[in-house]
Amino acid sequence: MSASRTERLLNLLIALLNTTYGLRRSELRDKVYRDSTSSDVAFGRMFERDKGELRHFGFDVETVMDKGWGSDDPATTRYRIGKESNRLPDVDLTPAECTVLILAAQLWEHAALGSAAVNAVRKLQASGGLVDAELPAGVQPRIRPAGQAFEDLVAAMHAQHPVSFRYLAGSTGKEEERLVEPWGLGSRFGQWYLVAQDRTRGDKRFFRLSRLTSAVTVLEKESFTPPADFNVRSELASLAELPVSTAVLDVQAGRLHGLRSRALSAPVPEPGAGLPKAGRDRLSVPYRDAETLAEELASYGPRVRVVSPPELVTSVRRRLAAAEHFASAPVPPVAFPPVSSLAGAAPRRGRKRTSEDQLARMLQLVPFLVHNQGLHISEVAAKFGITRNELEADLRILICSGLPEGYPDDLLDIQWDDDHVTITQDLDLKRPVRFTVEEACALLTGLETLNGLPELAEGGALESVTLKLMAAAGEEGLKAAALSAPEVGPGNSAALETAQGAIRTGAQLRLRYFSPLRDTVSERDIDPLRLYSLDNTWYLEAYCHSARGLRNFRLDRIEALEPNGRPVSESATPGDSFPVKLFTPNDDDAVVVVELTRRGAGLADEYYAERTAELPDGGLLAEIRFGSTDWLPMFVAQHGGTARIIQPDELAATSRQWLSAALAQYED
Numbered sequence: 147m148s149a150s151r152t153e154r155l156l157n158l159l160i161a162l163l164n165t166t167y168g169l170r171r172s173e174l175r176d177k178v179y180r181d182s183t184s185s186d187v188a189f190g191r192m193f194e195r196d197k198g199e200l201r202h203f204g205f206d207v208e209t210v211m212d213k214g215w216g217s218d219d220p221a222t223t224r225y226r227i228g229k230e231s232n233r234l235p236d237v238d239l240t241p242a243e244c245t246v247l248i249l250a251a252q253l254w255e256h257a258a259l260g261s262a263a264v265n266a267v268r269k270l271q272a273s274g275g276l277v278d279a280e281l282p283a284g285v286q287p288r289i290r291p292a293g294q295a296f297e298d299l300v301a302a303m304h305a306q307h308p309v310s311f312r313y314l315a316g317s318t319g320k321e322e323e324r325l326v327e328p329w330g331l332g333s334r335f336g337q338w339y340l341v342a343q344d345r346t347r348g349d350k351r352f353f354r355l356s357r358l359t360s361a362v363t364v365l366e367k368e369s370f371t372p373p374a375d376f377n378v379r380s381e382l383a384s385l386a387e388l389p390v391s392t393a394v395l396d397v398q399a400g401r402l403h404g405l406r407s408r409a410l411s412a413p414v415p416e417p418g419a420g421l422p423k424a425g426r427d428r429l430s431v432p433y434r435d436a437e438t439l440a441e442e443l444a445s446y447g448p449r450v451r452v453v454s455p456p457e458l459v460t461s462v463r464r465r466l467a468a469a470e471h472f473a474s475a476p477v478p479p480v481a482f483p484p485v486s487s488l489a490g491a492a493p494r495r496g497r498k499r500t501s502e503d504q505l506a507r508m509l510q511l512v513p514f515l516v517h518n519q520g521l522h523i524s525e526v527a528a529k530f531g532i533t534r535n536e537l538e539a540d541l542r543i544l545i546c547s548g549l550p551e552g553y554p555d556d557l558l559d560i561q562w563d564d565d566h567v568t569i570t571q572d573l574d575l576k577r578p579v580r581f582t583v584e585e586a587c588a589l590l591t592g593l594e595t596l597n598g599l600p601e602l603a604e605g606g607a608l609e610s611v612t613l614k615l616m617a618a619a620g621e622e623g624l625k626a627a628a629l630s631a632p633e634v635g636p637g638n639s640a641a642l643e644t645a646q647g648a649i650r651t652g653a654q655l656r657l658r659y660f661s662p663l664r665d666t667v668s669e670r671d672i673d674p675l676r677l678y679s680l681d682n683t684w685y686l687e688a689y690c691h692s693a694r695g696l697r698n699f700r701l702d703r704i705e706a707l708e709p710n711g712r713p714v715s716e717s718a719t720p721g722d723s724f725p726v727k728l729f730t731p732n733d734d735d736a737v738v739v740v741e742l743t744r745r746g747a748g749l750a751d752e753y754y755a756e757r758t759a760e761l762p763d764g765g766l767l768a769e770i771r772f773g774s775t776d777w778l779p780m781f782v783a784q785h786g787g788t789a790r791i792i793q794p795d796e797l798a799a800t801s802r803q804w805l806s807a808a809l810a811q812y813e814d
Contacts, residue, residue, distance in 0.1 A: 168224025468787025
């Protein structure tokens with residue numbers, strides 16, 4: 147949509163909302179469209195397209211007929227939109243309900259549906275249903291981004307478009323092209339699965355997202371209808387866990403202590419494999435999913451060689467070869483767009499904004515301003531994730547919009563001359579529109595995920611707010627059954643309980659911790675500050691007295707945790723960000739330019755890229771800060787051809803050498 151069409155649709159919406167008896171097409175053509183040049187047929191087509199756009203936003207355009215006249219006479223047909231059309235019902239929430247709702251929305255910080263969750267919360271704020279609530283210091287769960295494929299599949303699923311992709315079949319080990327109807331997405335056994343109708347095979351199939359070997363292509367010109375009452379959680383419950391297999395590995399002596407801790411006490415002999423080379427130890431490591439283990443083993447590069455089984459050898463070699471091929475490809479020009487002055491908000495990757503996005507934002511902006519009078523214009527822009535210039539462009543369109551041929555009092559009245567935004571005339575746009583299916587899914591799936599945390603599930607607030615949102619979301623809320631998030635319950639519950647108790651009482655802790663980057667175990671005293679999670683991987687943010695700064699410790703890498711008898715220091719304070727970031731930038735960080743393919747573009751958000759630039763092939767350049775660059779070759783190898791280092795040159799060369807040495811182990 148062009149900007150002029152955005153303004154026209156807004157004026158059409160206001161006109162149809164503010165008429166009791168309806169407006170004839172001739173009146174709308176004259177007063178709203180001011181159209182005197184096109185033919186009746188051309189204008190009719192334009193009007194029908196605009197009605198379709200308003201229906202897209204959820205506004206049902208009613209047709210009112212004059213008595214005694216035929217229904218096919220456009221001269222006597224009138225149009226209007228009911229006052230309650232697509233309005234979000236009132237939702238009154240208690241402080242306890244607001245707490246769990248905000249936590250549910252923040253689950254999706256960097257994952258797909260993150261912006262939808264923000265929009266849903268903003269609508270509740272605009273309706274006055276969200277009150278101030280104190281968030282718990284020891285519980286901040288989040289959902290780990292599942293990659294660009296997840297985002298594409300969610301969009302296709304909600305729009306009911308089929309998709310195609312290349313898939314590594316588990317039964318044959320071969321890549322195959324698949325054309326499917328995406329019915330639902332969910333997490334099971336730590337893996338994301340797509341439940342879909344395979345059009346080629348004519349049957350329902352389960353696809354692990356980790357086995358997709360290409361980007362997802364959405365067939366936007368086709369559509370499908372999913373089964374009634376589909377529930378992805380019920381579907382995934384029928385999946386049996388993969389059996390335990392054993393990998394035989396030759397590991398560099400004295401290295402990879404984390405891998406060694408999982409090894410069997412007695413190595414499983416591999417007939418015909420021969421003996422490990424000097425300086426190598428033969429280990430037998432149990433595993434369930436070959437692709438998951440292959441991702442880890444590929445990251446270790448030349449420090450580990452897979453002896454068996456053959457499918458694991460093939461998977462590791464495929465990842466390393468793809469990473470080496472990408473690392474050796476021609477380098478694109480490195481150029482980033484200027485950083486926008488968006489107050490209070492970090493740059494975020496996302497699709498290009500359209501005029502349709504602008505109109506949707508305006509429909510949120512008016513009720514937001516009604517319930518938040520006098521906010522500074524920069525604060526309003528930050529709330530909506532746009533620049534001040536973009537916000538002022540919105541406001542200029544809004545103040546020129548109103549009733550057809552109305553007086554000044556019939557226009558939207560918004561003032562921001564002193565940089566504080568106030569609205570005195572809202573023309574019945576003061577209530578936000580209903581949740582979209584993405585917004586309903588983001589909140590309701592998030593609330594369902596929080597059931598895995600007993601401290602939130604107790605007290606009834608989680609159940610009551612879920613029922614209230616289901617009622618408010620209506621039919622869109624029913625579609626949330628097509629999405630199921632990972633469990634967020636911690637694996638190391640003993641360490642979690644110890645940390646929570648220390649946070650409540652202000653006790654210092656003694657920590658024994660395994661660092662995979664340094665491949666060592668260290669002991670240190672820490673002041674525990676906050677706990678948070680990515681899926682069911684939990685982290686403890688603490689002030690480390692050895693490092694003299696804030697650090698994040700994975701609970702599953704903590705070997706011992708107990709109070710040391712001292713209180714926390716007064717200077718220990720948590721980081722400013724909420725939710726907690728895995729990485730806290732410092733002045734001496736290395737700034738690295740990374741190229742990401744379309745499949746790996748989500749890594750820009752996961753690693754808090756400071757600047758991004760889109761590439762013609764759908765990929766992305768990302769400028770990212772790293773506290774340590776030693777593990778960057780592991781990062782490139784792990785992601786198997788979806789990420790590579792561009793700058794600095796020496797880091798790019800180091801990663802290529804790492805990949806070549808890893809592949810050389812398999813040349814014979």
